[in-house]
Amino acid sequence: MPVDKSKCISCGACVSICPVNAIRFGEDGKAEIDETKCIRCGSCEATCPVNAIKINY
Structure with missing residues (x-):
């Protein structure tokens, strides 16, 4: 899973920026x-203030 839940602070930045609501x-x-919806654009990874998201390209 690309979200490190121990780092996630539930700020919602990734939810807001995702262009496909994944x-x-x-x-x-x-x-x-939801990796079936994710288009791996990297927006969530770039916007996460605590680097909790790592997309496997």
Whole structure:
């Protein structure tokens, strides 16, 4: 999974910037990426203030 939940601060930056709405908050309040929707554009990785997202290209 590309989100390191131990780093995620649930700020919502990734949710807001995702152009295909592939990111949502899970039951634990942390970001989750639906990899079937993700187009690997890197926007979420670039906007995350705590570097919790690493996209495998």
